[in-house]
Amino acid sequence: xxxxxxxNNTKMKRLVFLALIFTCNxxxxxIKSQKMDYKKYTDEDWxxxxxxxQFHILREEGTEYPGSSKYNxxxxxxxxxxxxxxxxxxxxxxKFDAHCGWPSFDAxxxxxxxxxxxxxxxxxxxxxxxxxxxxxxxxxxxxxxxKTGKRHCLNGLxxxxxxxKK
Ligand SMILES: [Zn+2]
Numbered sequence: 001x002x003x004x005x006x007x008n009n010t011k012m013k014r015l016v017f018l019a020l021i022f023t024c025n026x027x028x029x030x031i032k033s034q035k036m037d038y039k040k041y042t043d044e045d046w047x048x049x050x051x052x053x054q055f056h057i058l059r060e061e062g063t064e065y066p067g068s069s070k071y072n073x074x075x076x077x078x079x080x081x082x083x084x085x086x087x088x089x090x091x092x093x094x095k096f097d098a099h100c101g102w103p104s105f106d107a108x109x110x111x112x113x114x115x116x117x118x119x120x121x122x123x124x125x126x127x128x129x130x131x132x133x134x135x136x137x138x139x140x141x142x143x144x145x146x147k148t149g150k151r152h153c154l155n156g157l158x159x160x161x162x163x164x165k166k
Contacts, residue, residue: 038085038133050084057155058084058135061120061127066101069156074103078163080154085133087112089159096146102138103154106146115140128152 046059056062071080080090080103089112090105098104108128116127118139128137137158144151 054157057157061136064155064157071103071156080159082130083160084135087132103156105152106144106148108152
Protein backbone atom coordinates (compact mmCIF):
# COMPACT_ATOMS: atom_id res chain seq x y z
CA UNK A 1 0.00 0.00 0.00
CA UNK A 2 2.77 2.41 0.88
CA UNK A 3 4.60 1.42 -2.29
CA UNK A 4 1.49 2.10 -4.37
CA UNK A 5 1.14 5.53 -2.81
CA UNK A 6 4.74 6.36 -3.59
CA UNK A 7 4.31 5.23 -7.18
CA ASN A 8 1.22 7.36 -7.50
CA ASN A 9 3.04 10.30 -6.00
CA THR A 10 5.92 9.98 -8.47
CA LYS A 11 3.46 9.69 -11.30
CA MET A 12 1.62 12.75 -10.03
CA LYS A 13 4.84 14.68 -9.66
CA ARG A 14 5.83 13.77 -13.19
CA LEU A 15 2.44 14.85 -14.48
CA VAL A 16 2.57 18.14 -12.62
CA PHE A 17 6.12 18.70 -13.89
CA LEU A 18 5.10 18.01 -17.50
CA ALA A 19 2.09 20.27 -17.18
CA LEU A 20 4.33 23.02 -15.84
CA ILE A 21 6.76 22.69 -18.74
CA PHE A 22 3.87 22.73 -21.19
CA THR A 23 2.38 25.88 -19.64
CA CYS A 24 5.78 27.59 -19.60
CA ASN A 25 6.34 26.84 -23.27
CA UNK A 26 2.88 28.10 -24.10
CA UNK A 27 3.48 31.36 -22.25
CA UNK A 28 6.91 31.84 -23.86
CA UNK A 29 5.58 31.24 -27.37
CA UNK A 30 2.73 33.67 -26.68
CA ILE A 31 5.19 36.33 -25.53
CA LYS A 32 7.32 35.72 -28.63
CA SER A 33 4.41 36.00 -31.04
CA GLN A 34 3.16 39.14 -29.29
CA LYS A 35 6.64 40.62 -29.59
CA MET A 36 6.62 40.12 -33.35
CA ASP A 37 3.16 41.59 -33.84
CA TYR A 38 4.37 45.15 -34.40
CA LYS A 39 0.94 46.37 -35.46
CA LYS A 40 -0.17 45.92 -31.84
CA TYR A 41 2.68 48.01 -30.43
CA THR A 42 1.60 51.07 -28.51
CA ASP A 43 3.52 54.36 -28.54
CA GLU A 44 4.95 53.36 -25.17
CA ASP A 45 6.24 50.09 -26.64
CA TRP A 46 7.92 51.95 -29.49
CA UNK A 47 9.48 54.50 -27.15
CA UNK A 48 11.30 51.66 -25.41
CA UNK A 49 12.88 50.61 -28.72
CA UNK A 50 13.39 53.87 -30.61
CA UNK A 51 15.23 57.08 -29.81
CA UNK A 52 13.11 60.23 -29.58
CA UNK A 53 14.15 61.30 -33.09
CA GLN A 54 13.52 57.86 -34.56
CA PHE A 55 10.10 57.77 -32.89
CA HIS A 56 9.23 61.15 -34.39
CA ILE A 57 10.11 59.95 -37.92
CA LEU A 58 8.72 56.43 -37.84
CA ARG A 59 5.64 56.83 -35.67
CA GLU A 60 4.72 60.50 -36.16
CA GLU A 61 5.64 60.76 -39.84
CA GLY A 62 8.33 63.29 -39.11
CA THR A 63 11.10 64.45 -41.43
CA GLU A 64 14.71 64.78 -40.40
CA TYR A 65 16.64 67.99 -41.16
CA PRO A 66 18.02 67.95 -44.70
CA GLY A 67 21.70 67.11 -44.80
CA SER A 68 21.62 65.65 -41.29
CA SER A 69 21.81 61.94 -42.12
CA LYS A 70 25.03 60.01 -41.74
CA TYR A 71 23.89 58.07 -44.82
CA ASN A 72 23.78 61.10 -47.14
CA UNK A 73 27.35 60.81 -48.32
CA UNK A 74 27.81 57.14 -47.56
CA UNK A 75 28.56 54.61 -50.29
CA UNK A 76 29.45 51.32 -48.62
CA UNK A 77 27.91 48.20 -50.13
CA UNK A 78 25.27 46.46 -48.11
CA UNK A 79 21.62 46.51 -47.16
CA UNK A 80 19.59 49.21 -45.46
CA UNK A 81 17.09 47.68 -43.03
CA UNK A 82 14.26 49.26 -41.03
CA UNK A 83 15.78 50.65 -37.82
CA UNK A 84 12.73 49.50 -35.84
CA UNK A 85 12.23 45.91 -37.03
CA UNK A 86 15.28 45.17 -39.23
CA UNK A 87 13.26 44.32 -42.34
CA UNK A 88 15.51 44.73 -45.43
CA UNK A 89 14.28 47.79 -47.37
CA UNK A 90 17.00 49.10 -49.71
CA UNK A 91 20.20 47.86 -51.36
CA UNK A 92 23.29 50.02 -51.67
CA UNK A 93 23.41 49.47 -55.45
CA UNK A 94 20.16 51.45 -55.75
CA LYS A 95 21.51 54.41 -53.78
CA PHE A 96 22.37 57.58 -55.66
CA ASP A 97 23.23 61.17 -54.84
CA ALA A 98 20.06 63.18 -55.42
CA HIS A 99 21.58 66.35 -53.87
CA CYS A 100 18.29 66.76 -52.02
CA GLY A 101 19.63 66.39 -48.49
CA TRP A 102 18.23 62.93 -47.80
CA PRO A 103 19.50 59.43 -48.60
CA SER A 104 17.96 58.51 -51.96
CA PHE A 105 17.39 55.29 -53.85
CA ASP A 106 16.04 54.61 -57.35
CA ALA A 107 14.25 51.44 -56.16
CA UNK A 108 13.47 49.59 -52.95
CA UNK A 109 12.79 46.00 -51.96
CA UNK A 110 9.15 46.33 -53.03
CA UNK A 111 7.76 43.33 -51.19
CA UNK A 112 8.80 44.92 -47.88
CA UNK A 113 7.56 48.44 -48.56
CA UNK A 114 3.99 49.76 -48.41
CA UNK A 115 2.91 52.81 -50.36
CA UNK A 116 0.40 55.31 -49.00
CA UNK A 117 -0.71 58.83 -49.79
CA UNK A 118 -0.32 61.85 -47.56
CA UNK A 119 -1.44 65.45 -47.97
CA UNK A 120 0.66 66.81 -45.13
CA UNK A 121 2.11 69.71 -47.12
CA UNK A 122 -0.97 70.50 -49.18
CA UNK A 123 -0.54 68.17 -52.13
CA UNK A 124 -0.53 64.41 -52.56
CA UNK A 125 2.76 62.67 -51.97
CA UNK A 126 3.38 58.93 -52.07
CA UNK A 127 4.48 57.86 -48.65
CA UNK A 128 6.84 54.93 -47.99
CA UNK A 129 6.18 52.65 -45.03
CA UNK A 130 7.85 49.54 -43.70
CA UNK A 131 5.47 46.67 -44.44
CA UNK A 132 6.47 44.75 -41.31
CA UNK A 133 6.11 47.39 -38.58
CA UNK A 134 4.21 50.15 -40.40
CA UNK A 135 6.93 52.72 -39.65
CA UNK A 136 7.04 55.85 -41.83
CA UNK A 137 10.22 55.92 -43.94
CA UNK A 138 9.93 58.81 -46.40
CA UNK A 139 8.37 59.55 -49.79
CA UNK A 140 8.80 58.45 -53.38
CA UNK A 141 8.82 60.89 -56.31
CA UNK A 142 8.73 60.43 -60.08
CA UNK A 143 11.76 62.59 -60.81
CA UNK A 144 14.50 59.99 -60.46
CA UNK A 145 17.45 60.32 -62.87
CA UNK A 146 17.94 56.59 -63.53
CA LYS A 147 15.91 54.22 -65.69
CA THR A 148 13.43 53.47 -62.89
CA GLY A 149 12.41 57.15 -62.95
CA LYS A 150 11.88 56.98 -59.18
CA ARG A 151 13.46 58.84 -56.29
CA HIS A 152 12.86 57.20 -52.94
CA CYS A 153 13.63 60.01 -50.51
CA LEU A 154 14.39 58.44 -47.14
CA ASN A 155 14.87 59.60 -43.60
CA GLY A 156 18.27 58.20 -42.66
CA LEU A 157 17.02 57.86 -39.07
CA UNK A 158 14.51 55.25 -40.24
CA UNK A 159 17.31 53.10 -41.64
CA UNK A 160 20.11 50.95 -40.33
CA UNK A 161 22.96 49.92 -42.61
CA UNK A 162 24.17 46.31 -42.63
CA UNK A 163 27.44 45.92 -44.60
CA UNK A 164 27.83 43.03 -47.03
CA LYS A 165 30.01 40.24 -45.69
CA LYS A 166 33.45 40.44 -47.28
ZN1 LIG B 1 10.00 48.17 -39.84
